[in-house]
Amino acid sequence: MGLETQQNGLHPGDIINALKGHLPEGYEFNPFHPLSDQKKEFIQNPSLSDKAHCLVSIVSADKLSIMSKEVIDKMKNIRAEASRLKIPQVVVMTMPDKACELVNKDVKRIYYSKEIKKKMQICSNELGVPMNCILPVKNYHEEGMLDNDMDILILNAMTLIMNFANDYLWKLQQHANKK
Structure with missing residues (x-):
């Protein structure tokens, strides 16, 4: 999965979350909704090893x-x-x-x-x-x-x-x- 059209591609918000280290291991990407800071899976205080x-x-x-x-x-x-x-x-x-x-x-x-x-x-x-x-x-x-x-x-x-x-x-x- 890449950055194709909306229905098939990754949501840019999830890639930005990954850069910042907010995505947990094994996170399943949703092309329509990036992980929000309101979800329990969201890593609030990522360590350096969590970040890109x-x-x-x-x-x-x-x-x-x-x-x-x-x-x-x-x-x-x-x-x-x-x-x-x-x-x-x-x-x-x-x-x-x-x-x-x-x-x-x-x-x-x-x-x-x-x-x-x-x-x-x-x-x-x-x-x-x-x-x-x-x-x-x-x-x-x-x-x-x-x-x-x-x-x-x-x-x-x-x-x-x-x-x-x-x-x-x-x-x-x-x-x-x-x-």
Whole structure:
């Protein structure tokens, strides 16, 4: 489930609640009603481990041009709240092989592809995410064997996400130490 139309997608309020650490483990999302602070499941005083340390959005490179304005607006609103909370944000751009024939033939060409750079720029413009925070990765969807070139992209994305999250936690700790 993602941020699709109202009947199928997550409610942005629940994602914002998750960022803030208000959702309990095993919470079942309702596309119509986010968890409110009036419900017993709502975590009133979340611990640091309850909160998100990095917002990771997933966007398909081959579907970027047909994303609805409604979904883009939901993503922007969630990003705005993450920014207000000073939570780092990245976009993992999947399916670059479906968006670019060069990458389809050779995934090592992903950062040389003008088409992928164009898709990353569109994503940056639409969502307001800096280009260096858009991480293209090729999905395993038809491969029968592991592919080191694909793995490198995935591991690079995971490393950057972990670094952003660790930097966020370090800044929180430094801020707490100053008090």
